[in-house]
Amino acid sequence: MGKDFTRVPGVDEKKATWFIVDANGKTLGRMATRIATILMGKHKPSYSPERNCGDFVVVINCEKIVLTGKKTVTKTYETMSRGGKHNGTAWAHGLHSVPFEKVLRRHPDRIVRLAVKRMLRNTKRNRVAFTKLKVYAGTQHPHAAQMPVAVNF
Numbered sequence: 001m002g003k004d005f006t007r008v009p010g011v012d013e014k015k016a017t018w019f020i021v022d023a024n025g026k027t028l029g030r031m032a033t034r035i036a037t038i039l040m041g042k043h044k045p046s047y048s049p050e051r052n053c054g055d056f057v058v059v060i061n062c063e064k065i066v067l068t069g070k071k072t073v074t075k076t077y078e079t080m081s082r083g084g085k086h087n088g089t090a091w092a093h094g095l096h097s098v099p100f101e102k103v104l105r106r107h108p109d110r111i112v113r114l115a116v117k118r119m120l121r122n123t124k125r126n127r128v129a130f131t132k133l134k135v136y137a138g139t140q141h142p143h144a145a146q147m148p149v150a151v152n153f
Contacts, residue, residue, distance in 0.1 A: 014046075016132070017055040020141075020148035023112065024061040027068060032115035034153050035059065039120065039129040052125050057151075058143050059135045063108035067100070075100040077114070109135040 019038055023031060037043055041053035067075065081094045103111055112135045120126040134143060 014053070018058065018143060018146040018148035019055055019151045020058045020060065020143075021151050022061055023059055024064040025066055026153075028065045028111065028115055030153070031065070032112065032119055034151070035112075035116050035133065036119040038151070039116070039132055040126065041129075050125070052128050054129045054132060056132045056134065056143075056146070056148075058141050058148050059109075059112050059133070060139050060141055061137075062112045062135055063104065063137045065104075065108075065111065072100055077103055077110075108137045 021031065021035060035057050038057050039054045041047050041051075041055065044053060047053060076097045076099050079096045079098075081096050100111070113133065116133055117130055120130060134141065
């Protein structure tokens, strides 16, 4: 009697699909979970956790995302800087907090990237999957040649 198994296509046998997400009026967290699912490849029936079978995602209009409740006022992004007050930085103990509204004005693409990155597990495979995320503040993007498919959710 032969072995029964489900054949999973290899990395060379499949082509990655390109998706485009318009972030205009979308809630940040709900959009980020869908994008993380596509990047990992969990939307495919041939998903395998040990293979990188995710697709590319292009996000446009990320400066028009929406947060629920009072998060636009209360949410902050925190980073640690080296040193502290004795090494020439202005933040005590190196902690640097930036409000959401300021990050949205200066770097709107970072908000989407951080939300998606924090929804992926910290593994080598997901670090490679994260490189398939392309985020742009406006409607223009250089990936029209890949003919991305619009995602509606």
